[in-house]
Amino acid sequence: AQVTDIGPTGLSYQTRVKTADGSERLESHRLPTRTIVWAAGVAGSPLGRELARSTGCNLDRAGRVLVQPDLSLAGHPEIQVVGDLASAKSYLDPQSPTPVPGVSPAAKQMGRRAAKNLLHRMKGRETKPFVYADYGSLATIGRKAAIAMVDMPVFGRVKFSGFSAWLFWLFVHIYFLIGFRNRLFVMWDWAWAYFTAQRNARVVPDAPTPSTLPEHGASRQAA
Template sequence: MQDHVTPRRVVILGGGFAGLFAARALRRSPVAVTVIDRRAHHLFQPLLYQCASGILSEGQIAQPLRAVLRRHHNVSCLLAEATDVDVEARLVHARRPDGGALALPYDDLIVAVGMRQSYFGHDEFAAHAPGMKTLNDALDIRRRLYRAFEMAETAPDAEERQQWLTFALVGGGPTGVELAGQIREIAGHTLEREFQTFDSAQARVLLFEGSDEVLGAFGRPLAHRAARTLQSLGVELHLGTKVTDVDAHGLTVQDRDGATTRFEVRTVLWTAGVEAPPIAAALARATGVTQDRAGRIAVEPDLTIPGHPEIRVTGDVMSLNRLPGLAEVAMQSGAYAGRVVRHAVEGRTKQPKPFKYWDLGSAAYIARGRAVVKAGPLHLSGATGWLAWLFIHLAFLTGFRSRLGAVLSWSVAFATSSRRERAFTQPDADAPAGRAPGPKPPLSPP
């Protein structure tokens, strides 16, 4: 009688790009892989702003994790949030959505939890200025954007109407630039002639950035081109500014001279700054590893934590050689971590080569037919940059259905300026707060 051999257990924290590519690298290995994520879907985060602005639907940028990994017969998915790691017992502690506790043993741990929105110590801003890291964030932003125009239609006076027609974005990175361009397109084209009491094209879009340029990571030439494109669309750039307060009716900013200015704005969107989720701090406490100011975990060249060769940290939450928080970094580091585990299982005793990131470039979509792309020495902008952006995003969308749906939606949006995904929900004002609905009446008399 043969003894049952337990396969090597690999636990992956996170089902984003890094976690997904790690699982794929282990597809044909004799290991048992468990992917833990607090959401049941894999999200194509670079296109979140297109869901928020009504071009793409949720299903076109998010696929169920189980469906994405269904052909990976050695992979199981768990809907839970990792809360702690016992490195001595090699256990991951996690919390289920209903509050129940899980303890998952591992032989190898791959940490791919990503980053979350940071408000730089002012978490109270979140209630009035949502970030954009999750699908819920994108749907909340969509509701706020289109609701603002509806509220402007019934505003009692011109002053309040202008407040509803003014949009502020905090942060001049790719997300802020992309959203700013989308709001101007919505105001100037999508909603053209739909309202009776105002011209939607008169909406103001304000972009606040602490440095001297937008898209600073793209280099000065592309940053200047992006700034010119935004200004040509009507976006008002406020560079060298710091937001000091946000409330339901606007925000206060401070310039480099210390002067403060108040802007009356009903829609503020936060696209500045990220921080590591709590599990990163828990792992740091358990292993003694250092974290940077944003909470990223310092790793060795092979992505392991010093003293813990069984733990690898990948994607946005790893701190290595100042690598940027890009989807491509997450994909490559996740795939690397999975391959190293696979090689170990296959009995390859050679020391793995250090992780090397191949920079395939960065891209930001500004407006229809206009984008900027940086790939090594290649700098593209305008229509050429837009075509390159289109190819890059189609290549990495997960699933044939997503690609086909995106092509159809983009074709409609780019050809007609219309957006098919403009639906948003409002809380039911007729339902008494805190009261559960009463019993339904019977369908027929007793």
């Protein structure tokens, strides 16, 4: 389905339907609703299209680059693609690889594997496929509320929620920030938001264009 319009009373969308003669046509629909949650995902960086144009690599529907098991491009082993730009799979089970989720731990692990593979290639050694280690998931769902699903060495996968999960979410995010200064600034920003129920927003306005600036003659006449 393809959304064609979103309004205060609902949304319109089109679907492809097959006719009796085997051809396809677009059929319009209207879904009345007062609450719309848009979860269409994100598109890959324009760099993916540039790579496809220059190297002939394939892209998925989101514009991400389809990579080899070792995160390289097909036909270009000297190029490694990681993070949100890569449509990668984890080869924990080589017979049935699984898609890698678009989360920061996966991107960091892909970066480490890509760096090691580049070193292996420089030394004439065989590269290794990427294997994603899933340590769990964290999500904050409100003030002093979060959900956590974490893999523990002894207890296995542990699930908990509420205030304790929220504190754990705060600790994990602060811990993985780079540098003491970043940790301090984020802690201060979060403390301000918690105690004042306000958020600091950095607004960068557009630069004024010549059409929005008063003309020199007009300003002098007004003076």
